[in-house]
Amino acid sequence: MNTRRTFVASSVAATMAGPLLAAEGAAGTSAGTGRKTIETDVLVCGGGCAGTAAALSAARHGARTLLVEKAPFAGGIITSVGLPYFDGISNIGDHRVVVKGIALELLSKTGVCAPDAQVIKPHNPTIPNTFEFKVLLDRELQAQKDRLTVLYNSFACEAESSNGRIRNVTIANKDGLVTVRPKVVIDCTGDADVAAWAGTPxxxxxxxxxxxLHFRIGGVKPAKGIGGLCRESLVKAQALGELPYFYGPGVMFLFGKDEVYVHGIRVPANPTDAADLSRAEMQGRADALAMHKAWKRDIPAFADSYFLEAYPWIGVRESRRLIGQHVLNEKEIMGGRRFPDAIATGCWYLDLHPNKTTLGSANDFKPEKVQPGPYDIPYRSLVPQKIENLLVAGRCHSATRGAHASTRVTVTAMALGEAAGCAAALSLKNSTNVAELDGQKVREVLTTVNAGPFTDAA
Structure with missing residues (x-):
């Protein structure tokens, strides 16, 4: 069986030079096509929270790794959407750190916590500067340049599979359509694009x-009860037909004394449909500007304010999910089920947003009623059916919709990515397929680098 899906796309490429493209004939021109070809041990598709951790992990464990990311920088929702929170790093009850490894390492390098922090308050700590975080990720990726090549402004647009293996992945960038021949693929696209194109369920x-869509406004005067005033103004704007939907809103002075960071945009859309995603991007920008205009009109604190920026991409909470060897469900996470092959710990509440306006609370659930204790995520939730050399990490891993509402957040995605990168490198060392790899062995290796599940830590 041969599965092939083709897209034509164009983008600009920025390559971090490394030996992957030159060593052992790794790069060349495919006869008959004129395309550049790249051979690599591990291909990571997507450089968001999961993909960055996956690429770092695979390279640190010795695998030649190629990371492709459609933005001109890594970081995903933190840098492209502007969400500055490390959601899921510590338990909401006792604030015990339950995700260490690369996630804790990165957070400590922003200055938020110590490298060996055991307790972090609040449970969703805020990084001080999202631009500096971009540069931090660049630096960490460049530190692995002997084994890791990064292609920004590049994205996977085709996967070819036969006899249960991905043979080629086509990426698009300034070089045109480039054929990548990987031994292992890690799908960190967020939308399970590669998994879907390769034919796995x-x-x-x-x-x-x-x-x-998150955005920032400058020149705002701090005022008592400003959040409530903003909410009243948006209710008015919606009644006037100026704003279709919103939530919250969350209006916070995070980055400056006169600058507010806002999350309150709510756009129903299908993020795996190109036309609908484009419509949503346009709607999000229109709604952000409408919010600012309403506040400037209605609230004295915003009288001299100005729109600073909307982050470049609209944020996607949910799209495709893998149907893997194990589908993690709500009962398992709410019951704190333990798995022998656990490779990560989750602890976020079931954060499920409705497609309608909600005031104050971001969603229709009360967190205290849907707040699990720390729970295990098994290796099998990263492993697809049918394809033996593919792993899926981040919010598109194998989980039910309800469980995904908890596992989709930033730090949990980093933990899943780190586990996938470790597993990919381990499978190559052991000359086995990732689909057949013993998850307990992955867990053991993660433990040696202070990563993996921490549900039973003191």
């Missing part, structure tokens, strides 16, 4: 959670 709910 995935699912997507008929209605998914709404998309959101």
């Amino acid at each position: 995935t699912e997507q709910s008929a209605e998914v959670q709404p998309l959101t």
Whole structure:
């Protein structure tokens, strides 16, 4: 069986030079096509929270790794969407750190905590500067340049599989269409794009959670009860037909004394449909500007304010999910089920946003009623059916919609990515397929680098 899906796309490439493209004939021109070809041990598709951790992990464990990312920088939702929170790094109850490894390492390098922190308050710490975080990720990726090549402004647009293996992945960038021949692929696209194109089972709910665009406004005067005033203004704007939906809103002075960071955009859309995603991007920008205009009109604190920026991409909460060797479900996470092959720990509440306006609370659930204790995520939730050399990490891993509402957040995605990178390198060392790899062995290796599950830590 040969599965092939083709897209034509164009983008600009920025390559971090490394030996991957030159060593042992790794790069060349494919006869008959004129395309450049790249051979690599591990291909990581997507450089968001999961993909960055996966690439670092695979390279640090000795695998020749290629990371492709459609933005001109890594970091995903933190840098492209502007969400500055390390959600899921510590338990909401006792604030015990439950995700260490690369996630804790990165957070400590922003100055938020110590490298060996055991307790972090609050449970969703804020990094001080999202631009500096981009540079931090650049530096960490460049530190692995002997084994890691990064292609920004590049994205996977085709996967070819036969006899249960991905043979080639086509990426698009300034070099044109480039054929990558990997031994192992890690799908960190967020949308399970590569998994779907390769023919492994995935699912997507008929209605998914709404998309959101974060933005910043400068020249705002701090005022008592400003959040409530902003909410009243948006209710008015919606009644006037100026704003279709919103939530919250969250209006916070995070980065400056006169600058507010806002999350309150709510756009229903299908993020795996190119036209609908484009419509959502345009709607998000229009809504952000409409919010600012309403506040400038209605609230004295915003009288001299100015729109600073909307982050470059609208944020996607939910799309495709893998149907893997194990589908993690709500009962398992709410019950704190333990798995012998656990490779990560989750602890976020079931954060499921509706496609309608909600005031104050971001969603229709009360967190205290849907707040699990720390729970295990098994290796099998990263392993697809049918394809033996593919792993899926980040929010598109194998989970039910309800469980995914907890596992989709930033730090949990980093933990899953780190585990996938470790597993990919381990499979190559052991000359086995990632689909047949013993998850307990992955867990053991993660433990040696202070990563993996921490549900039973003191």
